[in-house]
Amino acid sequence: PEECAVFHCRGCWTVLGDSLQLCGQEPPGLSILVCFKVTNDVAWEDSLLIGLEGALLGCAYYLLSCRSCGLAVGFILHSSGSDLAYLRDLFCFFKDSIICYLLKNQRIIEASKVNFPPVTLKE
Secondary structure (H helix, E strand, C coil), rough: CCCCCCECCCCCCEEEEEEHHHHEEECCCCEEEECCCCCCEEEEEEEEECCHHHHHHHCEEEEEEECCCEEEEEEEEEEHHHHHHHEECCCEEEEHHHHEEEECEEEEEEHHCCCCCCCCCCC
8 A cells, every 4th residue: 555654643653553554534623633542552441431522522432542651642433413423432543643654755744734535434
């Protein structure tokens, strides 16, 4: 694949996932990378949080964090309205918490500046 990348924690550079696991487009209002799988260095608590504002308003989710440094790196959506239902039980990385290492040209780039090929989930 042309745009293969490894996702690193912005805080400590721990590997959290890669672009081969991307499985969906980011919804309006959320700057995220949606993945099927992550590495064992991604941790989440058993307690649910409730979104109080923004795109996750009223949604229940588990916060993802980097096991090495504790930085909040994303969420797993547990319950939501129908507009975000396709994200339930997937790993959603916050683009501002992730750094991408592009394998082809061996460059490090902000996740928000990378355009991955469109991926869609089948309903």
